[in-house]
Every structure is written in C-alpha cells, then in structure tokens.
Amino acid sequence: MKSSYTVMNREDSLNQSVAYKSTTKNPKFDLSSDNQYYLEIGRYKTLSREESIELFRRYKNGEHNLKEELFNYNAKLVSRIAVIYKHKNPDIEYLELIQEGNIGMLRAIEDYNPELGYSFSTYADWWIRSEIIRFIFKKRSGIFKLPNSVINYNNRYMEIEEEFLTTKNRLPSVEEVANILNEPIENVKRHNNIYRNQIAVSLDTSKHDEAQTLHGCLGANDSTFNNLNEVLLEELDYEIWKIFNKVLNPRQKIVLNYAFGIEDGRMYHYKEIAKVLNRSTERISQLKNEAIDALRNCKYKDKIFTLLNEKIELMGNVKK
Structure with a gap:
C-alpha cells in the first residue's frame, strides 16, 4: 500500500510540533530529577522494527494523535545519547541535554519516512545529536569563537544533510556534498576534519554502538579548546594562503x-x-x-x- 506521507502538510505538522514541544519538553515525563525521569521512560517498552514501522505508517496516514505515543516509545534513545554528551561535558545539566534531544526527536518524528527502509532509531540519531551539539556550542560560545567561514560552511553542510535525510533517509557522501557546493573534494574533506572529527561527532549512523560512533566531543578542558583552535587556525591559514x-x-x-x-x-x-x-x-x-x-x-x-x-x-x- 502506498503511503500518504508525501500528502501530509509538513509545515502544519511542524507548527504543531512547536506547540507540542512545549509539553513534550516537560511532558507527562517528570523532569524534576534524573531518577524520576528514568522511572517515567522505563514504563515504555522498546518497539520492534515491525511495530515501529506500523505505528509510523498509521501516523503518516493521518492518525496524528499517535505522535505522543511515538515520542514516548523512543524516549530512551534521547536518554542514551544525552548520557554520552553528559559524560564529556560534566558541567552541563543532564536534563538540559534531554530537553534539547527531545527537540531533535520531534523533528525526526515529523520527517521520518517508514517506506525508505531505515529504522527510526538510526534516522533519529542524527537529529538528536544535532540539537544537542547546537546547544553545547551555544553554551560554549563565550569560551571560543568559530570563524565566520567555518560557521557558514557548517550551516550549509547541515542544510544539505537535512535535505538528504528528509528526501532519502540517509546522509550525503563527501562526493555528493562536493558536487552540490561546487567545491573540490579535497576542500570538503578539509572542512570535515573540523566539522566532523574535531567539533562534532561521527555521524556514521550505520553503527548502533554509541561508543563506536562517538568520534569526538566538546570537552570542557583547556587542552581540548586549544586543540580545536589549532585546527581552526590551520583551516584559516589554508583559506588565506x-x-x-x-x-x-x-x-x-x-x-x-x-x-x-x-x-x-x-x-x-x-x-x-x-x-x-x-x-x-x-x-x-x-x-x-x-x-x-x-x-x-x-x-x-x-x-x-x-x-x-x-x-x-x-x-x-x-x-x-
């Protein structure tokens, strides 16, 4: 049966998500303490791949009341990713990371297409990490400043990734990004050395082991920021040269x-x-x-x- 996913008014649905987000960031889950939050999300079982796809098909075909149910069943994914970033950023509150991860979860629920063959957990991983990374950058903005050339490139790269995730349920290859940006592949690889390996995390969503996909994170110690600045200087030198x-x-x-x-x-x-x-x-x-x-x-x-x-x-x- 052909899905009616493409018929959905995505803008209306995302607008509903914004309204829903205010209750989902503080939903029926009690975020007043870590322990209470764990108890709340523990009430929901992990769906099998088949159960998840069926539930998403119903949601995409008009049963919009299932959004909260989809969110609750996948809340453990947000928790698992937030724990990784909390470990690397001990000065940031765990529940703050949960709240930002919830935003990514909602976006993933809106854009996921169950007919393209990828599991929702693989798809949502990128969105959750993306929102948490943005939040960490905002918190760290007083510590170091990214050059505008790097910021502009990162924003454009993320736009391309979002487009691929929305239309193809996968991330673009370096060659595809280079073609879209009309840049030599080597230039894109140089930028990725900053954007991927030094600043963010590996977005290889084909692996499910969170520890394996974590390539690097924003730590709070001086040596981490010095290393990051040195990499950014190398990139600036190349552009100036x-x-x-x-x-x-x-x-x-x-x-x-x-x-x-x-x-x-x-x-x-x-x-x-x-x-x-x-x-x-x-x-x-x-x-x-x-x-x-x-x-x-x-x-x-x-x-x-x-x-x-x-x-x-x-x-x-x-x-x-």
Missing part, C-alpha cells in the same frame, strides 16, 4: 606569510622577517605595504581582511 597565491607576487607573499603566521604558526615582526630573509627592515616594510594595498584592491578584499582579523583573534585564544 589561497588568496595570497592568487593576488600577491612571490616577494609580497612570503613577507605576509611570515607577518600573519602562515609560514610556521608564529607572527613575525619587521626586524625578524628582515633577519630571516636577509633584507633591510625598510624593504620588508615596503613589501608589506605593497601587499596590503594589493589585497585592498583585489576582488577578494572583503573576504581576505575578514579572514586575517579572525586569524589574529583566534591566535590570541591559543594557550601556549
């Missing part, structure tokens, strides 16, 4: 590489650059001014000065 290569002549480029820490991660003063290159400080100053003028008059001027300012700010956050 590409523009320097297009705009500057070799002499201008090597002076700015030293001045902005592209050469070896340390910003050199005029005298230091002059000594390394065996030139006078006056000549180094002249080359630097010529290079800055060239950047001010190139088509990448807005982007390059934004990148350079972000690099200077980020270097101040790295503790030696």
